[in-house]
Amino acid sequence: MGNLKLAAGSxxxxxxxxxxxxxxxxxxxxxxxxPWQMVVVYRGKHCPLCTKYLRALNALLPRYHKEGVFVVAVxxxxxxxxxxxxxxxxPDFPVGFDLAIPQMQQLGLYISNPRSPQETDRPFAEPGIFxxxxxxxxxxxxxxNAPFARPDLQTLLMGIEFIRNPENNYPIRGTY
Numbered sequence: 001m002g003n004l005k006l007a008a009g010s011x012x013x014x015x016x017x018x019x020x021x022x023x024x025x026x027x028x029x030x031x032x033x034x035p036w037q038m039v040v041v042y043r044g045k046h047c048p049l050c051t052k053y054l055r056a057l058n059a060l061l062p063r064y065h066k067e068g069v070f071v072v073a074v075x076x077x078x079x080x081x082x083x084x085x086x087x088x089x090x091p092d093f094p095v096g097f098d099l100a101i102p103q104m105q106q107l108g109l110y111i112s113n114p115r116s117p118q119e120t121d122r123p124f125a126e127p128g129i130f131x132x133x134x135x136x137x138x139x140x141x142x143x144x145n146a147p148f149a150r151p152d153l154q155t156l157l158m159g160i161e162f163i164r165n166p167e168n169n170y171p172i173r174g175t176y
Contacts, residue, residue, distance in 0.1 A: 081120070
């Protein structure tokens with residue numbers, strides 16, 4: 001019934017998605033000289049909680065960057081919907097769109113059907129966060145089946161700061 005979930009500590013699958021503003025971006029591959037990448041999967045334009053979450057992420061972006069984490073967001077929205085939505089968010093991070101169902105399944109995301117054509121026009125991914133370390137391995141994973149259950153971005157950042165401090169010698173958790 002459900003999809004296989006990505007194992008903590010496993011190699012993160014590098015996926016190509018279309019990037020808002022043109023071209024492609026790679027999920028799972030840090031860019032801009034950053035050693036880590038955080039992939040934030042959001043539900044889409046139809047989700048007011050996503051708008052709020054992405055705005056909060058944008059406000060914390062300088063601190064994520066300071067910690068060496070390149071942040072990207074992605075949804076299954078069409079280019080048009082993603083563009084309209086990002087006018088409300090005005091993010092300083094790259095945004096991908098048209099995340100395909102096989103890609104969602106590869107990431108182990110929960111997938112929902114729209115409740116109505118007014119909500120959205122295609123199946124979409126429920127929220128997920130994937131923090132990929134410099135070795136390309138999944139350091140932190142959070143997958144939810146509902147928009148109401150997502151990690152607090154401030155707490156997540158504090159955790160990343162702790163993990164990235166070499167003095168703490170903190171391993172990838174959940175690998176038993």
